[in-house]
Amino acid sequence: MGTAAERAEQLALVSRLQATYPEVPEWPAPDQVTHDHYQAYMKNSHDVGGELDVPHTYENKEEEQWELMTYVLCEVLGWRGIWVSEERRRIANVDVGRSIYLGLPYYNRWLWAVGRLLMEKGHISWGELTDRLVEVQDRYGGGLNGRIPEAQPKFEGDGSNVRRNKHHLDAVGIGDPQIFAGKAGPAKFKVGDRVKVRELPALFYTRTPEYVRGAEGMIAEVTYETPAPEDEAWDREDAKPEWLYIVRFNQSELWDSYTGPTNDTLQTEIPERWLESAG
């Protein structure tokens, strides 16, 4: 964006990116925001189940080399204890906000999450990241000319003082969630119990979808003990594990005007903290 004209053109482009309900002015005063609108904005952007959509031509996608490398980068960081995958999901699927969630490619958000986490945990600085982005851009500036982009680390650093989680060592040979077995205490519910999903505010992150909040179902399975994703997402290694349950819902009760037969069901897995007895 070197010229004034180019800057003006980019400003015009950004100005067209809609992010709010059109019926309310931007920067609303508190009295201009209804509870329903507040909940809509606060809804975790990954929680799309049941939102309105139309049939779409489904296709597969040939994977890019950089996408494979992104997947490997994220998993190796988990392997070496820099994060657990739930931290990635929180950052990449919710912290990005709804615009980026829907507007940019899937694996780009995985990368965004890596950069974000490395900065927040103090592994890299803004300056280091920015300088490297410029350097890589310049390396291939003027066109690839047949080259394949590649990583060229300058040296291999000494990682012995890097802060890593305990999990990546503790769970070796045992597995996750097996490492948490026996740590939650007795399960509150058993198979066959009728339960209701609590309607909690769920700020910032949850994996209990809105489409089951307030709904009643039946415990189909008592599954395993684990720290809830609401804790794992924040690197809370001190969090107490809890029992998870597969809960079965009747689709005709779950959805208003479900069009299928009355015996259709849906199951999803919910941490104990989200459930209360429905008697």
Added chain:
Amino acid sequence: MSDHDHARTAKPMVEEITDFEVLEIALRELCVEKGLFTAAEHRVFTEYAEQIGPTPAARLVAKAWLDPEFMKLALADANTASKEVGVDWLDPTGFGTPSDFVAFKILADTPKVHHVIVCALCSCYPRPILGNSPEWYRTPNYRRRIVRWPRQVLSEFGLELPDDAEVRVEDSNQKHRFMVMPMRPEGTEGWTEDQLAEIITRDCLIGVALPKPGVTSNVITRTRPAIRPIAE
């Protein structure tokens, strides 16, 4: 990752490095320089990622159809059953892949219940035994609609189920990784494990298709080409 779907022949030619490639390279270089992981570790995981695919899953189902004792094991302890087809869910880290965990569960279809799997929040999928998820499975479109209008979405895949068969959507939103065990179709009497595995496609194991003699490809084969696909 092997994929039997067909790439279209015209690939877009983009001569400039993309923003995504720049970011991936910059982050990887910094990670290695900071000692977060080594280039050798990155290579080990890359090799693991490149070899996963749907073949072990198809073989597991074929084995289960042929051996009632193995069927029982597959449904009671899918982690252990996976070892029979060469998949150890603890690989390659020793505690499972960070994203796929060690809680595999197989959902057996019956004449009364047909299962279909989704991760409505992201794209959780049993990668170690089934390979990477197809693009459509990850899309908000599939995830929005399959939980609420499952029979409509299944009909778009060409799958119509009778009203007296319960359609059960399994929303895979925690550490469990699910796969469907479809029913063995008629017309496969006397078939070998290889013959059976050939008709157990990835789409059958997600639950958007049923295995049929003579049908060895997925429902969706149309594939968007990459700009710079995985280097051979």
